[in-house]
Structures are given as structure tokens and as C-alpha cells.
Amino acid sequence: xxxxxxxxxxxxxxxxxxxxxxxxxxxxxxxxxxxxxxxxxxxxxxxxxxxxxxxxxxxxxxxxxxxxxxxxxxxxxxxxxxxxxxxxxxxxxxxxxxxxxxxxxxxxxxxxxxxxxxxxxxxxxxxxxxxxxxxxxxxxxxxxxxxxxxxxxxxxxxxxxxxxxxxxx
Amino acid sequence: xxxxxxxxxxxxxxxxxxxxxxxxxxxxxxxxxxxxxxxxxxxxxxxxxxxxxxxxxxxxxxxxxxxxxxxxxxxxxxxxxxxxxxxxxxxxxxxxxxxxxxxxxxxxxxxxxxxxxxxxxxxxxxxxxxxxxxxxxxxxxxxxxxxxxxxxxxxxxxxxxxxxxxxxxxxxxxxxxxxxxxxxxxxxxxxxxxxxxxxxxxxxxxxxxxxxxxxxxxxxxxxxxxxxxxxxxxxxxxxxxxxxxxxxxxxxxxxxx
Numbered sequence: 419x420x421x422x423x424x425x426x427x428x429x430x431x432x433x434x435x436x437x438x439x440x441x442x443x444x445x446x447x448x449x450x451x452x453x454x455x456x457x458x459x460x461x462x463x464x465x466x467x468x469x470x471x472x473x474x475x476x477x478x479x480x481x482x483x484x485x486x487x488x489x490x491x492x493x494x495x496x497x498x499x500x501x502x503x504x505x506x507x508x509x510x511x512x513x514x515x516x517x518x519x520x521x522x523x524x525x526x527x528x529x530x531x532x533x534x535x536x537x538x539x540x541x542x543x544x545x546x547x548x549x550x551x552x553x554x555x556x557x558x559x560x561x562x563x564x565x566x567x568x569x570x571x572x573x574x575x576x577x578x579x580x581x582x583x584x585x586x587x
Numbered sequence: 588x589x590x591x592x593x594x595x596x597x598x599x600x601x602x603x604x605x606x607x608x609x610x611x612x613x614x615x616x617x618x619x620x621x622x623x624x625x626x627x628x629x630x631x632x633x634x635x636x637x638x639x640x641x642x643x644x645x646x647x648x649x650x651x652x653x654x655x656x657x658x659x660x661x662x663x664x665x666x667x668x669x670x671x672x673x674x675x676x677x678x679x680x681x682x683x684x685x686x687x688x689x690x691x692x693x694x695x696x697x698x699x700x701x702x703x704x705x706x707x708x709x710x711x712x713x714x715x716x717x718x719x720x721x722x723x724x725x726x727x728x729x730x731x732x733x734x735x736x737x738x739x740x741x742x743x744x745x746x747x748x749x750x751x752x753x754x755x756x757x758x759x760x761x762x763x764x765x766x767x768x769x770x771x772x773x774x775x776x777x778x779x780x781x782x783x784x785x786x787x788x789x790x791x792x793x794x795x796x797x798x799x800x801x802x803x804x805x806x807x808x809x810x811x812x813x814x815x816x817x818x819x820x821x822x823x824x825x826x827x828x829x830x831x832x833x834x835x836x837x838x839x840x841x842x843x844x
Contacts, residue, residue: 420591424664427595431667434603438674442610447619 454494465501466492473504477550482508499543502534503557510553510560519567528564531557593787595664601784602671605777609678613773615740615765625681628695633676635702636719645712645789646672672788679781682774683726685734687763694726711800712789720782727778731771740765 440459446452457463473488485508493501506527513523534557535541543557554560612621640646652665684694701722710718738750754762806814 421658421660423591424595424658424660427599427664428660428667430596431599431603431664431671434599435667435671435674438603438607441607442622442624445622447621449620452620 450494458495458497463495463497465498466494468492470501473501474550477504477508480511482512496533497537499534499538499557500545502530502537503543503545503560504550506530506534506557506560506564507550507552507554510564513567514553521568524564524567528561528568531561531564535561595661595668598784598788599664599668599671601780602668602675605675605781605784606671606678608773608777609675609680609682611773612764612770613767615767618767618769621764621766623681623686625677626684626691628691629677629680629684632680632695632698632702633673635699635706636676637673639702639705639710639715642706643710643712643715645715645785647790651790672784675781675784679723679777682777683723683730685730685763689757690730690734694730698722698726711797712792713786713797716782716785716789719785720778723778723781727771727774731774735766735768735771738765 441452444455446455454463469488469492473485473492476482476485476488486505489501489505489508490496492498496502509523509527509530513520513527534543538557544555545552545557546555554563610623610625612623613619614621637646641648646652646669648669652669653662657665680698684698685691705715705718737746737753741747741750802809802817806817809817
């Protein structure tokens with residue numbers, strides 16, 4: 419036992435030091451964020467399915483602000499490609515216009531779609547869900563549309579100009 | 588067995604807890620958590636404190652911690668405990684030092700002068716713990732009671748004027764994020780835990796040594812007869828002054844060999 423206790427102490431101390439450095443590196447702002455970060459680190463992270471389903475229902479009803487809030491709660495670590503894609507699609511729906519696109523919404527959508535692609539295998543993502551009536555199914559195409567929307571061109575002033583959506587509604 | 592558990596598991600756990608919560612703050616606005624990394628100055632102050640621990644005998648690495656007469660696992664565990672002691676010392680300074688540039692600089696200078704003064708003095712290990720405790724508690728009172736009450740968000744017009752004047756006079760030297768009062772409780776807990784850790788890791792000494800140190804520091808407290816008797820024991824008459832010098836030289840020679 420006298421030989422085991424120092425070994426246990428050494429292992430516990432090394433683990434504690436690693437945990438300490440990790441906490442100061444990740445800078446969690448709440449206990450729930452700390453839990454989420456730990457789950458992500460341990461590969462145990464899962465999105466909150468209830469919040470995700472509520473987000474989908476809100477999206478279907480055109481309640482995009484509520485949908486964004488639900489998807490953000492479902493994916494607290496912003497690591498789920500599906501949730502991030504739907505957040506981007508919700509911001510897109512809020513920002514798209516015939517005369518001009520809302521830059522604030524499009525910038526938020528672009529940030530979400532970047533997170534979606536960063537967390538997708540091979541940096542590509544496609545979502546097919548006929549019940550949601552999505553304007554785009556491909557994350558890359560949605561990103562192109564958002565980039566285009568954030569660039570000021572003469573075509574922005576054309577009220578009859580096409581939106582470039584994959585599935586026009 | 589319990590001493591072994593404390594030395595290898597309890598003590599590093601105490602120091603790691605201090606290291607974790609030393610930089611912990613609650614934001615005043617939304618009570619969000621903040622983990623403030625230690626400034627470089629605290630690393631220097633902690634190094635000076637460890638040097639002081641070594642000089643006073645509180646931390647005798649060769650005698651109590653790491654050496655060839657110990658098994659590798661004990662050396663490893665003790666080495667890691669010393670590492671956590673350094674981390675805790677860094678973070679306990681982080682806990683008590685203000686974050687606005689002006690008061691941070693003032694605290695750093697005061698700490699540096701106090702530690703420099705202690706380095707030049709002869710201090711018994713446990714008295715050093717008390718001295719460090721006093722220094723940390725004084726800094727705690729200034730940061731979490733005086734400065735916090737002076738700069739906390741207020742509805743009082745007088746206080747607002749005083750705050751504005753101080754901010755203007757110091758040219759932004761007092762700008763720092765406001766923290767909730769709970770931060771003070773955490774910092775106090777950190778200081779207490781740190782001192783407990785230091786106290787329990789200090790070597791057990793004969794209580795008579797404290798008494799001897801007190802007598803040598805204040806010989807006038809003794810009567811003439813007592814002083815003569817003590818001198819007779821410490822410096823026998825037959826040695827004389829030359830004899831004492833010779834004896835000291837011989838002793839030093841023996842140590843160097």
C-alpha cells in the first residue's frame with residue numbers, strides 16, 4: 419500500500435494539472451458550458467433532441483427567431499452540423515429580401531454555416547427534409563448565396579432578380 | 588497511513604484547488620464565470636516566495652521531498668506536489684492582486700519589498716507561514732473590502748463623483764472589470780486553504796526552538812544570571828573569542844568536506 423499511494427497521488431496530481439490548464443484554456447462562462455465542454459472533450463457530446471424538435475417545429479411554422487433560439491439551445495457547443503445548418507437557414511429566411519438582403523442576418527447565417535461545414539466530415543454537408551421546405555439543401559450553396567448577399571452589386575437593386583435558391587418557393 | 592495519504596493525495600489536492608480558484612471570478616453584471624490567467628508578475632513573486640521557503644527551512648527539498656534515499660514513485664509524487672505548491676502560490680497572488688494597472692503596480696511593489704525584506708531576515712518556518720498569511724490577508728482586505736466598496740456600481744452621487752475624479756486623475760489607471768461580491772468569498776477560501784496547506788507541509792519542529800529563537804532575538808528579556816548561564820552553555824569560557832572563531836572555522840571546514 420505504501421508504494422501504491424504515491425503512484426495514485428502522482429496520477430491524481432497530473433490529472434488535476436491537466437484539468438486546470440484545460441479550464442483556463444477553454445474559459446467556460448457557466449457551469450453548463452463547463453459540462454458541455456467536458457462532454458465534447460470526452461466525445462460524449464449529444465444535442466438536446468427535445469429542443470431540436472421544438473426548433474424544427476418553429477422553423478416549419480415560419481417562427482425563425484424562435485427556431486434559432488431552440489437550435490442554439492439544442493446545440494450548446496455549436497458542434498452539430500445539422501443544428502448549425504438550420505440556424506443558418508433561419509437567419510437566411512429572416513434576412514433575404516427582394517430589394518436588398520439584411521447584412522446582419524446574413525453575417526450571422528454565414529458564421530453558422532461555417533461552423534456547420536467545419537464540423538462536417540470532409541467539410542461538406544447536405545440536408546434533405548421535405549417537411550421543412552428548405553431553400554437550400556447544400557451547405558456550400560447556401561454559403562455561396564450568403565456571400566453573394568453580403569456583397570453589394572447593382573443586381574441587388576433589381577426587385578425581379580432571382581434569389582438563386584435551389585428550391586424556389 | 589493517514590500521513591502518507593495527506594502528503595501524496597490531500598496536499599496536492601489542496602494546492603490544486605487553490606490553483607483552480609485563485610483566478611476564479613464572478614462577473615458583477617451577469618454572474619458569468621471568469622478564469623483570469625495569472626499575470627507574469629505573480630510568477631516572479633511566487634518564485635521569490637519559494638526561495639524564501641527554502642531559506643527559512645520551510646521547504647527543504649533534499650531533506651523532506653526529493654532525494655536518492657526515497658523510491659522513484661515518492662520522488663515523483665513529491666516533485667508534483669512541489670509543482671502544485673508553485674501553482675497555488677502563483678494563483679493566491681493572482682487572487683489578491685487588483686486587475687486595474689495602477690493598484691496592480693502598487694501591490695506588486697509592496698509585495699516585492701515585503702518579500703525582499705523577509706529574504707534578508709532570519710525567520711522560523713512556521714513564523715514565515717504566519718507572516719505570509721498576514722501579507723495575503725492585508726492585500727485581501729485592501730482589494731475586496733476597501734477598493735471593491737470604493738469602485739462598486741452605486742446610486743450614490745457623492746460616490747459617483749469620487750469615482751469619476753479618481754478615474755480622471757489616474758488617466759484610466761483604475762479601469763477594470765467589476766466582480767460580484769461572491770468573488771471575495773472564493774478568494775478568502777483560497778487564502779485559507781493555501782495557509783492550511785503550507786502549515787501542514789512545514790516540518791515538525793521542537794517547540795523549544797521557537798523559545799530559543801525568541802530568547803536569542805531579545806536577550807534583554809533574560810536576567811543577568813540567566814544570560815550568563817546561557818552564554819556559558821553556548822560559548823564555553825575556556826574557548827574564548829579566538830577559540831570560538833577557530834571552532835566555527837573547523838565546523839565549516841567539516842561541512843564543506
